[in-house]
Structure formats: C-alpha cells, structure tokens
Amino acid sequence: MSQQQAARSTTAGATDATAATPPGAGMAADIADQPEAFARLAETQSGAIADIAAEIARERPRFVMFTARGTSDHAALYAAYLTEIRLGIPAGLASPSAITVYGARPDLSEALVVGVSQSGGSPDIAEVLRVASESGARTLAVTNNPESPLAKQAGLNIDVSAGHEKAVAATKTYTAELLALFMLIEGIRAGDGKLAGDEAAAVAALPELARTVLADETPVQLAARYRFAERLVTTGRGYAYPTARETALKLMETSYLSALSFSGADLLHGPLAMADPDIPVLAIVGDGPGGNAMRDVIGRLGERRADVVSIGASDVEGAPIRIPVPAVDERLAPMLDILPLQRLALALALNRGENPDAPRGLRKVTETL
Incomplete structure (x- = not known):
C-alpha cells in the first residue's frame, strides 16, 4: 500500500470511528460516571485530603485566595463561600491577569493560595501559585492530574480522582472538585482533618443520591x-x-x-x-x-x-x-x-x-x- 493510500485508509478509519460515536455519547458517559466518581474520591483520597487539611489547620492562614478559570472558577467560588461561612477566614478569587499581564506582586504572606484546575495545564494559574509561594504563601493545587504543571508548582496537591473525561465540557471533574474542596475545608474546621460523623455519612450517601437524581x-x-x-x-x-x-x-x-x-x-x-x-x-x-x-x-x-x-x-x-x-x-x-x-x-x-x-x-x- 502506498503512503497516499495508507493516509486515505487512516483518514477513512478515523472518520468511520467518529461517525460510529453518537453525538453527546462522551458527555452522557461522563455525567453517568459521577456517582462512581464520588465514591472513588472518598475511598481513595480521603486520607490524603485529611492529612493536608490537618497541616493547614495547624498553620491557620489569615486569608484564603482561590485562583481558577472556567468551570473550576465556579468550584473555587463555592469553596470561597464555604471558607468564609465554615472557617470564618476571609476568602476571595484572584484575578490572574493582575499577576500575569500587569506584573503585580501582592503580599500573600500568611495566606493559603489554592489553584483549582481540572487539567492543571493553564500557565496563568501555575504562575499565580509561583508568585504566591515567593511571597510566603502556602500553596495548594486541586486537580484531576497530579502530574500537571500546576500540581508540580504547588506545595500541596489534592487529586480529585475523577478519571478521564471524554467530552470537552467538564462535568464529573467539576463535581469531584466540589467534593474534594468540601472535604478539605470541613477537615480544616475539624482541626485534625477528619470529617465529623454526620458529614462523613453524608459523603457516603452521595453516590446513591446522585443515581436517584440522574434517573x-x-x-x-x-x-x-x-x-x-x-x-x-x-x-x-x-x-x-x-x-x-x-x-x-x-x-x-x-x-x-x-x-x-x-x-x-x-x-x-x-x-x-x-x-x-x-x-x-x-x-x-x-x-x-x-x-x-x-x-x-x-x-x-x-x-x-x-x-x-x-x-x-x-x-x-x-x-x-x-x-x-x-x-x-x-x-x-x-x-x-x-x-x-x-x-x-x-x-x-x-x-x-x-x-x-x-x-x-x-x-x-x-x-x-
């Protein structure tokens, strides 16, 4: 087979594969996987999140700043509400462009700076954490990719363990971020990183409740x-x-x-x-x-x-x-x-x-x- 024929064959095969996948099948699969994603996160990461929460609780930051883009920005906003309501610590969302475009170098000493990103691949979020670390902040990444640039930049890292997401639009990574941030902040509130009994029971009940909603x-x-x-x-x-x-x-x-x-x-x-x-x-x-x-x-x-x-x-x-x-x-x-x-x-x-x-x-x- 000539190179030209091979190229046509490869292209045809890719086209056939695409045509065989119904529109929306990937997003539907991602949405349907969320009950299992909740269970997977609680089962595999609760210990690691509790350890990080306990470490942060001992340091007791004076301010918590979240930095994110897109869907993760909404998870960060949820976490900002939770931080102020449950921890009584002022919290806010960073404007990454202040640092990456305008060159600002805010004093973030005694702050906890949390980068939230499904991929951990956006340079501006990693840059905010780098600058924050240089100014004396404790930094934490919440990602679905523990090998990402953001995770490597951060002093601490939480893996939301959502698994591979098939569609471009984020679904299960978003809800996994929400749950991870809930476990983190409530763990900080507890002091020892561990969820209270009623909170742990509520997390354990999430997968079945999610199945009911999706039905x-x-x-x-x-x-x-x-x-x-x-x-x-x-x-x-x-x-x-x-x-x-x-x-x-x-x-x-x-x-x-x-x-x-x-x-x-x-x-x-x-x-x-x-x-x-x-x-x-x-x-x-x-x-x-x-x-x-x-x-x-x-x-x-x-x-x-x-x-x-x-x-x-x-x-x-x-x-x-x-x-x-x-x-x-x-x-x-x-x-x-x-x-x-x-x-x-x-x-x-x-x-x-x-x-x-x-x-x-x-x-x-x-x-x-």
Whole structure:
C-alpha cells in the first residue's frame, strides 16, 4: 500500500470511528460516571485530603485566595463561600491577569493560595501559585492530574480522582472538585482533618443520591420545551450561586445559547427588568438560608410572568415547574443540583442539532496567561 493510500485508509478509519460515536455519547458517559466518581474520591483520597487539611489547620492562614478559570472558577467560588461561612477566614478569587499581564506582586504572606484546575495545564494559574509561594504563601493545587504543571508548582496537591473525561465540557471533574474542596475545608474546621460523623455519612450517601437524581427525566422533557429559546437566565444565592454560573456556562458551550447568570440579589438590582414570559429562568432554590433568600426573588419574577423552573427538593410559589433533587445539607446540595442541569445542557444541545462532546472552537485544555 502506498503512503497516499495508507493516509486515505487512516483518514477513512478515523472518520468511520467518529461517525460510529453518537453525538453527546462522551458527555452522557461522563455525567453517568459521577456517582462512581464520588465514591472513588472518598475511598481513595480521603486520607490524603485529611492529612493536608490537618497541616493547614495547624498553620491557620489569615486569608484564603482561590485562583481558577472556567468551570473550576465556579468550584473555587463555592469553596470561597464555604471558607468564609465554615472557617470564618476571609476568602476571595484572584484575578490572574493582575499577576500575569500587569506584573503585580501582592503580599500573600500568611495566606493559603489554592489553584483549582481540572487539567492543571493553564500557565496563568501555575504562575499565580509561583508568585504566591515567593511571597510566603502556602500553596495548594486541586486537580484531576497530579502530574500537571500546576500540581508540580504547588506545595500541596489534592487529586480529585475523577478519571478521564471524554467530552470537552467538564462535568464529573467539576463535581469531584466540589467534593474534594468540601472535604478539605470541613477537615480544616475539624482541626485534625477528619470529617465529623454526620458529614462523613453524608459523603457516603452521595453516590446513591446522585443515581436517584440522574434517573429523573424532567431535564430531558424541559430540553424539548426550550429547544428554540434564544436567551436564558440562571440564578441562585449562597452555595447555589456557583451552580447557577456553572449551568449558564454549560448551556453556552454546548448549545451556543445566550445564558446569563446572576445571584438572586443582583437579579433584583436591575436585570429583573428583562424578565418576561419568553425568557426561561432556572432558579436553584434549596431549603437552607440561601434557598429561603431566593423565595422573594421567585415572587418578583412571578410578577413579571417569567417562565421560572426551580431546582430543589420542594415546590416554590411562582415556579410552576420543578426539577426534583433530594433535600440535603446546603453545603452538599451543589454536588447534586448541578446533575440534572448538566443533563439539560446535554439534551438541549442534542435537540438543537449540536454535538456537545466537541463544542466549536473549544479544546479540553485551555492555556491562558
């Protein structure tokens, strides 16, 4: 066989292989693997996370700064809420460009700087950790790749053990990051790195709860309803706000839908004016303080006759449609609330004739400076 014939044969084989894989099969497999990913993380990494948490607890940082991009930025936002609420330590999200583009060298002594990245391959996140270490900060990487540049740059490293992700859009790596950060921060709070009995039991229950959530077909039904939507709004407060942001990102990158995300409080400060029956609103409304704060927001949206879908364990007045999720501690709810919304993004993309496994113009590892 000539080189030209071999090239044609190889190309044809690759094309046949691609054609044999249905659109969205990779993302569907990643979503379905999340119950096992929860179990795998708890089983294989709980000891290592507890050791890191205990070490950090002994040092007691005065400030915690998280640095991340994309989906991991939403996991970092969740961790910032958890840090301030549970540890009483000020926390924030870094602007990597302040360091990488403008050359800033902030004083991060006595701080814990945490880089969160599925791939650990973006140079700007690693550079933030390098600069932070030089200024005297303790650095920690939370990644799905313990051999990545970010993990090697950090003084400490947590492997979220999500396994290989088939689709470009992150799903199981996101929820694994959430769980790893929960275990870390609650371990720091405990002092010895170990979860309290009720928290350990809640983590052990996550896989079965996740299977229950993933078995519900409401997201698929909603995808048909919103197939021709041009815009969509997501909203939540507290621990649910990162879920709202992650949902908007998933819809944008898989369905190319213009999705805007607001905290419930910010929604009332102006964006509420755009609400009308033609713009669907996905509202994450749990049973804790954040969910209670959202109920007035839902009422205001109802006054605008907005098309509101709530995601939560109980019905909410003003939201005629609900995506059901189990009632769990508000700290753990983001790990379950996002699951049906990932399925909605997948189903909506397929309904619109797109392939969510390979969004146009995107790659699995995005390198920025």
